[in-house]
Structures are given as C-alpha cells and as structure tokens.
Amino acid sequence: xxxxERHVAxxxxxxxxxxxxYGPEVRPSTDEDHARHAARIIxxxxxxxxxxxxxxxxxxxxxxxxxxQRVGIVRGWHRAFCLGWDxxxxxxxxxxxxxxxxxxxxxxTGVLFRLPPDTLAANVDSLVRREMGMVPSSFPPRWVxxxxxxxxxxALTFAIDRKSGRYVSGLSDAQLADVLAxxxxxxxxxxxxxxxxxxxxxxxxxxxRYLWRLQEMVxxxxxxxxxxxxxx
Numbered sequence: 001x002x003x004x005e006r007h008v009a010x011x012x013x014x015x016x017x018x019x020x021x022y023g024p025e026v027r028p029s030t031d032e033d034h035a036r037h038a039a040r041i042i043x044x045x046x047x048x049x050x051x052x053x054x055x056x057x058x059x060x061x062x063x064x065x066x067x068x069q070r071v072g073i074v075r076g077w078h079r080a081f082c083l084g085w086d087x088x089x090x091x092x093x094x095x096x097x098x099x100x101x102x103x104x105x106x107x108x109t110g111v112l113f114r115l116p117p118d119t120l121a122a123n124v125d126s127l128v129r130r131e132m133g134m135v136p137s138s139f140p141p142r143w144v145x146x147x148x149x150x151x152x153x154x155a156l157t158f159a160i161d162r163k164s165g166r167y168v169s170g171l172s173d174a175q176l177a178d179v180l181a182x183x184x185x186x187x188x189x190x191x192x193x194x195x196x197x198x199x200x201x202x203x204x205x206x207x208x209r210y211l212w213r214l215q216e217m218v219x220x221x222x223x224x225x226x227x228x229x230x231x232x
Contacts, residue, residue: 001202003215003222008192010226015092020035022088025165026134028100031200033135036073037128041141041156049117050129051155053146055110056100057080060200063130063153064123066113069232071154071204072146078106079208082160083139083178084168089187097183097190099166100197101139109206112155132160143188177217183227191218 020028029037040048053074054062089096094139102108115123132141139158146153159168171179183190198215201208222228 001221053155053157068114091183138166181221
C-alpha cells in the first residue's frame, strides 16, 4: 500500500465547520425524522436480527455496537466515490470532496455487523443520525442480500439515489485522484478517508482493485505536491 499516514499528515489542515450548507433543495434532519427512519428500519428488520452491511467508513468507524461481524459480498452493487459534493466534512467550498456510496452494477465485498437485539433502538437511532443527516436523503437505506461463508444474510445498507442532486458520475480515475489528494474539511481529508478504508479492508484480506488503484494515484499526487517520499 503506497498511501500512508505520512501522506495524510502532509495535507491535513484545520478547517472550521461551516454548518449545514447543501442548498435549498434539502434540509437538516430533525429528531422526528430520525425517529421515523429508525422505526421503519426496525419494523422491516428480519426476524433473525438486524445486520448492517458496511462498505466505507462504517467499517472503521461504526456508529453502533455490534455482537457479530462477518465478511460478505453484495452482488448488483459496487462501492464508488459518487456522493458529492461535500463542502463540509471532508471538503470545502474551494476543494469539495466525494464520499463513497453503493452504486448500481458489479459487486462489493464489505463487512456485516449484527446489532445487539437488547439495545436495537438506541443503535439504530445512532446509525440514522450518522447516515441520514438531511431530507431527502441522497443515499437512503436499502435492504440487500449478502453472501457470507456462514450463509446468506438480509442486511441494511445505504445506496446512492441516482436521481439525487448529489449523485456524481463520469469522472475518470485521474479526476477522482485529484479530488481525493486535495479535499479537506472539518472532519479531515479525503486522503485520510481513503487511507482508513483501504487499510481496514486490507486487514480483513479484502482487496478492492478500484480503491487500490486510487490510493496509488493519490499517494503519487501528494508526493509530487508536498515532497513526501514513499520510503521515509
């Protein structure tokens, strides 16, 4: 893996949180919105328990407690940097960021988490507050079938709404790498987000060729722009 913590540190900078700034077509979610989303998820949960399929930052920073973890494959969806443009958390007005979401086509290997049944309501509330911060949601919850070594699992995940104004497509790998190598916001940089995701996938012996290619390109750009070397 070429992208390292040295690369991440080279572009890190403090950026104040500008607050909710996603335009007039959306609004921040309220407590009532969160309660409604959580109730719908719990009501639709399979009798064998609520599993969440994580493909990005939920892998390394889950917003809930869990009692079981498995690697699984979702077919018909793939992870992509297609959720934009973020001008708050990992991007800013001058250098907006792009977040991962599931998009149609292909397949995705990720991590399944089973939520504890005795604290289900509190953990689902935490999840929707993390993932559904605006109305309407650009990547709403969706139930998917996940293949695992222990058998199929019906799980909750979050997939892009292509009709959303935040859906971004058609960028080349070079254009994506340019974004990921420069964007930084109130919660950190896109390079940090990419590094953490690839590193945790690697720990789980999950190799995503798309992300692996991007981390190489992002590291090269940071090295060239900031004098970071690959070996020290």
